[in-house]
Amino acid sequence: MHQDPFEWIDAQHRRRRRAGLVRTLRPRPADCPLLDLAGNDYLGLARHPEVTAAAADAARRWGAGATGSRLVTGTTELHARLEDRLRAFCGFEAALVFSCGYAANLAAVTALAGPGALIVSDAGNHASLIDGCRLSRAETAVVAHAAPDAVRAALAVHGGPALAVTDSVFSVDGDAAPLPALAAACRERGAALLVDDAHGLGVLGEGGRGAPYAAGLAGARDVVATVTLSKSLGSQGGAVLGPAKVIDQLVNAARTFIFDTGLAPAAAGAALAGLELLAGEPGRAARARTVAGELHARLTAAGLVAPRPSAAVVSVRAPSPEAAVRWAADCRGAGLAVGCFRPPSVPDGVSRLRLTARADLTEQQMERAVATVVGTAPLA
Numbered sequence: 001m002h003q004d005p006f007e008w009i010d011a012q013h014r015r016r017r018r019a020g021l022v023r024t025l026r027p028r029p030a031d032c033p034l035l036d037l038a039g040n041d042y043l044g045l046a047r048h049p050e051v052t053a054a055a056a057d058a059a060r061r062w063g064a065g066a067t068g069s070r071l072v073t074g075t076t077e078l079h080a081r082l083e084d085r086l087r088a089f090c091g092f093e094a095a096l097v098f099s100c101g102y103a104a105n106l107a108a109v110t111a112l113a114g115p116g117a118l119i120v121s122d123a124g125n126h127a128s129l130i131d132g133c134r135l136s137r138a139e140t141a142v143v144a145h146a147a148p149d150a151v152r153a154a155l156a157v158h159g160g161p162a163l164a165v166t167d168s169v170f171s172v173d174g175d176a177a178p179l180p181a182l183a184a185a186c187r188e189r190g191a192a193l194l195v196d197d198a199h200g201l202g203v204l205g206e207g208g209r210g211a212p213y214a215a216g217l218a219g220a221r222d223v224v225a226t227v228t229l230s231k232s233l234g235s236q237g238g239a240v241l242g243p244a245k246v247i248d249q250l251v252n253a254a255r256t257f258i259f260d261t262g263l264a265p266a267a268a269g270a271a272l273a274g275l276e277l278l279a280g281e282p283g284r285a286a287r288a289r290t291v292a293g294e295l296h297a298r299l300t301a302a303g304l305v306a307p308r309p310s311a312a313v314v315s316v317r318a319p320s321p322e323a324a325v326r327w328a329a330d331c332r333g334a335g336l337a338v339g340c341f342r343p344p345s346v347p348d349g350v351s352r353l354r355l356t357a358r359a360d361l362t363e364q365q366m367e368r369a370v371a372t373v374v375g376t377a378p379l380a
Helices: 007-019 049-062 077-090 101-112 127-136 148-156 179-188 244-253 265-280 283-301 321-333 363-375
Strands: 035-037 094-098 118-122 139-143 162-167 192-196 223-228 238-242 313-317 336-341 352-356
Touching: 035 352, 035 363, 049 265, 077 094, 077 223, 077 238, 077 265, 094 101, 094 244, 101 127, 101 162, 101 192, 101 223, 101 238, 101 244, 118 127, 118 148, 127 139, 127 162, 127 192, 139 148, 148 162, 148 179, 162 179, 179 192, 238 244, 265 283, 283 313, 283 363, 321 336, 321 352, 336 363, 352 363
Parallel strands: 035 336, 118 139, 118 162, 162 192, 192 223
Antiparallel strands: 094 238, 223 238, 313 352, 336 352
C-alpha cells in the first residue's frame, strides 16, 4: 500500500488542535441576526442602498466579470473613473485598481524593490506586506514596531535603492504608525516610503481621506500608498496610489496586475458609489472614530485591557488562545460577532478579540456590544 502523501497534514492538524489554533469556515446567512463587530464595514456602506444599486447596475451594464486581465479586456471605463476619483480624493497623482488589497500590496512591494534593494519592514506589518518582501528577492530588514530610529539605522548601512514599508493603522491593536517621523527617516537616506492604508482610508484624515493625507504626505514624490476597497467603501478590491511613474512601473512590472483578472465591474461600481457617499458625508469618518473611542472607554472602565485605538480597530486582550476562542464563541452565542486573533496572526503571541467600530452603530448597539463582551469575559 502506498503511503499517504499528505500524512504530514494530519500531524500539523493535531498540533494545531492541541494548541487551540484550529480555524474553521462559518458561512453566514444573508439575514444573519448577529450584531456584526467582526467585519471591516467601518462606515456601514456594504448594504447601503446606493452602493448595492451601483453594484447591480454595473453588473447589468458591464457583465458579471471583467473577462480578462487589466491589460487585455479587464479595464473598463468604470475602472478608469474609480482610479481618477480615488487619486483625487486621497490627494495623489495617480492610482491603479487591483482585484484585492492583498494583490495591491504584493504588486507595490515587488515592483518597487528587487534584487540589490533594501526593504525595511515594520515587525507588525500585515501578512500581504510580509509576503511582498519575501517575493521581491530584495534584502529585507525587519525592525521594531513603529520605531523611526530603527528604520533610520537600517537604512544607514545600505547604499543602494531602499524602501520602507508600514501599515498606517495596524490591524492587531489598531495603533497608528508615526508616518511623519518615518518619512523624515526615509528622506535622510533617499529612500521611498510605502504605506498600507487599508485601515485608514475612510476613517483618518480630513473627511476620511486617509492617513497619508492626515500626515501631509499625500502626493509626495517619495510616498506610495495602498488601500483596500473592502473596508470603508463597503465593496471589494484594492488600489495603489502614488506618482504617475510609479503607477506606470506597476502596469509594466507588477505580476499581480499583469496576470490577474481585473476587478469585477460590480465591485468597481460599488466602490465608486461608496467613495461618493464618503465624499458627500464626511462626518462618517469622524463618527467611526467616536464610536471606537466610546467602545474603548467603556471596555477599559469595566476592567478589560485594550490599547487606545487610533482609528476604528478596538482590540481587547485575552489570557490565552483557548480563552480567546471561547470568549468569541460566547459572544456569538449572545448575538454578537467579534473577531478573534491568535498566533500566528498576532506578532507578539498575545491573543485578542477585535471589535470593529462602525460609524452606523447606535447607542443601544454599543451598549449591547459592551455588555456582551464584558459579561462573557474569561476569568483568567
